[in-house]
Amino acid sequence: MRRFLRPGHDPVRERLKRDLFQFNKTVEHGFPHQPSALGYSPFLRLMAIGTRSGAIKLYGAPGVEFMGLHEENNTVMQIHFIPDQCQLVTLLDDNSLHLWSLKQHGGTSELREEHRFTLKGPPGSPPSATQVTAVLPHSSREVLYLGTESGNIFVVELPSFRVLEDRTITPEAVLQRIPEDNCNRRSCELVEALREHPKNPDHILIGYSRGLIVLWDLQNNKATHYFLGSQQLENLYWQKDGSKFISCHYDGSYSQWPVSSDNRQSEPLENTVPYGPFPCKAISKIYWQTTKNGLPYIIFQGGMPRASYGDRHSISVIHGSQQTAFDFTSRVIDFFIIFSSDPAADFDDPSALVVLAEEELVVIDLKSAGWPAVHPPYLASLHCSAITCSHHVSNIPLKLWERIISAGSKQNIHYSTMPWPIDGGTNIAPDPPQRDLLLTGHEDGTVRFWDASGVCLHLLYKLSTVRVFLTDADPNDNMNTLGEDEWPPLRKVGTFDPYSDDPRLGIQKIYLCKYSGYLAVAGTAGQVLVMELNDEDAEHVVDHAEADLLQDQEGYRWKGHEKLKTRDGPVRFEAGFQPFVLVQCQPPAVVTSLALHSEWKLVAFGTSHGFGLFDHQQKRLVFVKCTLHPSDQLALEGPLSRVKSLKKSLRQSFRRIRRSRVSSRKRRGGGGNASEVQEANAKFDQDVLQEMELAPVQRKIEARSAEDSFTGFVRTLYFADTFLRDSSRHCPSLWAGTNGGTVYAFCLRVPPAERRMDEPVRAEQAKEIQLMHRAPVVGILVLDGRSTPLPEPLEVAHDLSKSPDMQGSHQLLVVSEEQFKVFTLPKVSSKLKLKLTALEGCRVRKVTVANFGSCKTDDYSENDLAVLTNLGDIQIISLPFLKLQIRYPCIRKEDVSGIASCVFTKYGQGFYLISPSEFERFSLSTKWLVEPRCIVDMPEVTSNNHVHKSGTQNAARKSRGPGNSPGDCGEDERKSVRLMEHALLNDEKVLKEIQSTLEGGRGSYAEKNSSRSPLGHRLSNGGAD
């Protein structure tokens, strides 16, 4: 009768589940997709980015992040902070205005939408009458001036958004004072810019699109000055003292106008076309910043010669004789200058230029010579080359961490040393419990190492595999080197580079052993590289081997891409991970699975043709196994090249269309608008339904047969020390699972360490299991006598894991896309199974063992399977009894790339791409939660608000008292981490031993190690101060 019992009726277990599992989407890493607006508050020192999907994100000091979502999901056109307030106003493309506030709640600040408002004209007026084009939050903080297409400037009260009709500035009122021969009614159409006088808040400067500029006295309601520009106006900027202002124009010119008390109409002091004399593109925004030395900084966007450089996205900085046109990799959305925020200061004294381009954020240090770029601590462009795969490694040992950071720091020498200039708010989140690495593989053959421990995803180190191969592109081809006399003085900035030289270089699989520092990377053209970490530059030859996976299969012709050509002779590698072995699969198909065993020094790799095992110590191929079905012609001829690639490209273009369609409703807000999302979904579903009725999609119902294509595709590889042949002796083994539901098990004989170089590694096929349902095998796992998954290689040697139970009987868990099955070992008999697809219609896409700790008791934790299905649901399934614990909807099922990109961590967190440039981080665990917790204090408006602010920050830090349970939790974790580090340090001898054996004579690691240890102490105690 057991089978009739529904799972989850045990109250004790139910309680425990509540202590273990909890689903949260915690933070979005990376660069916002399709940014559309930028705002900055010098007062709060916070930056705001709006997107085309209606999201608004605020960034301050690293770790200070807020996110809001406009329910309308419309493009954010403009963002304006209210001066000296924790408030901002956004303008959307549906002409609605939204007031957002940062309010403190439960010890942290939260971003909330307070009011919304749409300007309404008199009945019968055209929509253009109230179409807002310019927004000026007045320094009084009481009113907003809204310039419109009709030329009217409306005044609305804050925060109620009440229109003060009697204060509306109409074109008629403006024109009263201006001689009629100079302008007419049309001169006052479309307000392009509104600027408040820097010294006198009663005066505002109004710029109309056709070139008329008026200085308006708010007190007396009249125009005091007017200025007639001959060109269409783009923007205005006041100089600090209010004696002059700058206008920039559509023809690529800018003009300086004096504002004197006596004359009412004036000619420009200066009218310049910086990149003339040939026709230039518009200058859309300009800054004029004063400095102590008298030479101003003139910073403007655009203005390039139309014919030859009209396609550049540039921002020019002119300072005396220095002039640079920063050339961005994508369209410039907006920019701002960070300058002295002290209103009493005499000069602007700009320090940094912050540019939001469509694909990345670039910050230029204006203080240092040469104006170098600043390395941003967040908003990294994950997609600077398209992400092809990801790999997460939890709990990195301190030593490896430091070595990666040091390798990375050598790559970042060209960055400015300036501290991050946008530093508002205080991060009060507990320090990350452990050091986590997220590795992303990219289309251009690079692997990027990200610090994924905390809220800020930060690039630590970038590894390129390109040097090993001969490619068409000349590696010395440097785009930045331009001659001295080059005009305009363009300089490329930014890292976004979506164009890959050679798609074969793309990284497909990554495996990093955190204990030994061995890294295996595999790519699109069947290349497998094994690397080790070296702290110095080195020049050496990469050993090269070929693995013919077709073996004796005759008469097949590979029609896909060729294998990569390798460089002969020694290659120079910079400090960091340096390849020492290259295995190339033949045919050079995409590597579909990869496993590395750092203790046995073996690497296993699989493609759509078969799999192989390579001994990277002796540099010898141990064996290959062809998994092809003879009828599978498609795989043989280069599947991914022709048929599939066409399918794929079609699919991708559909996905693109779909994404553009759904991106507007992609984001969920803070949680308040769930019902609306549902409604939107329902509507969407209906739309989809209607579409389907027009063109019905059919699905064929057919049993899978052995003859289906790609049955030989190797989906998973797994090393295990287990009882494969008999129950008395365990031995190393390699397991492989294919798309056709076959599991192969090979018994390995690895010679003991002292004879490791003398005797060959031997392998012999011991078992082959054919799953009857023939679904692709996506995961293989061996559970020890205590039903615990076997530890990673070297984990036991580092005392970080109990050694596996070799007394009791081991079990084999095979996860296919449709079922979970547990078999006994060594005699394979089926013990348990859980059917997923037959019952729910969903399929397993990703599966990992994750460790879940209880948030109530420190000493309880358990291993479960975290599973992502093709419907985007996440399920947690218990081990070893395969009972469904809990299910959470996570990713929309239409978001194929999101589902494909998902990675789980070992402690119940995960990442997936919500756009090409953003990872959403989620947590399934109650214990391990990385989310922004930050506070923004309202600095008092004083001349030295900076000092004051730091005071409140300290107070805030102190006020975070007990009773704040997540904080407590964090404290505990920190303690445990410190303990763990301590354990690690105690075991230094063991570690060194292992390291030295692994290093195998390459450099003396111990010495470098000891010299670096003070740094290590500082890092390890970072959380304790």
Added chain:
Amino acid sequence: MNRAQRGAAGSRGLGTMEVKSKFGAEFRRFSLERSKPGKFEEFYGLLQHVHKIPNVDVLVGYTDIHGDLLPINNDDNYHKAVSTANPLLRIFIQRKEDADYSAFGTDTMTRKKNVLSNVLRPDNHKKKPHIVISMPQDFRPVSSIIDVDILPETHRRVRLYKYGTDKPLGFYIRDGSSVRVTPHGLEKVPGIFISRLVPGGLAQSTGLLAVNDEVLEVNGIEVSGKSLDQVTDMMIANSRNLIITVRPANQRNNVVRNSRTSGSSGQSTESSLPSSTPNILGSLLQGEEESDEEDIIIEDSGEPQQIPKATPASESIESLSQIELLHESTQNGFLPSSEMNLNHSTGSISMEYEVPEPGRKSLEEDGTIITL
């Protein structure tokens, strides 16, 4: 004369066909005129004659090209047997009194070893008493209508038996919308429909499914709220034993519940199923299915074997309820369990071993060749 005839058979003249007949351990070979096979009665007499069993009542079977053991008991299937035999017609004769009906059906030849072991271990054999409903032994069931008594008359629950043969299930499904009566009145809701039947496919040949039938359940699980892809995956995952509940587009051929004599109500007329909910049924069906799907293990490149169950879970399932036993037994009674033929297909997947083909195996067997 005999010699001459045998010579003709040996030369494989176009008009003649070689026949190899087996009764017990004895083999006889003779030939027949392919164009004039005659009547079944004559053939039956001929067999009795060549095996020298004139007064013994026997069942006659032959193996078709798929390796299935099929009965010959009338002119039609006799002619079918003759016309499909290539190159030779293999005949198996059993005494009627100790006939093993379960021998007939799909993959019976590949399963032969199993049949043997069943004979050797009679206790094992007895576990699955076959239930005779009409004349199942004469046919291979390809589909059935089940649960007529618990379903609304407008619905039909169809079970498709997918054999290891090349015959495809052969249908397509699509999204659509149907009208439901709800408390709020008529409402248009999304549904899944059969969109196409492949000519010659299993679905078409049953005559129980038709284009535009709405799919309501798959193996006891409601499809409402599930996407087309989800339902597709569910059906494929259950393709070995697919039970779909449909609302036929044509409601005129519905089974009328009162007339239980109607043959098509089949198995369910005997079942004493209480008014069980579809969900319970679903779990039953699942349990049932588990017994017929076993993975295969090859140890050290040896012979493929079924993976046994580690725990006696299957026994407990069998004793669960009368109903389930009934289902299971009906299935095992005259349904060949379909897993064995998969040996066959696995054999072609892996180049490591070779599965003896039924034809070759029987050719190796040594029989007395008699001449007529």
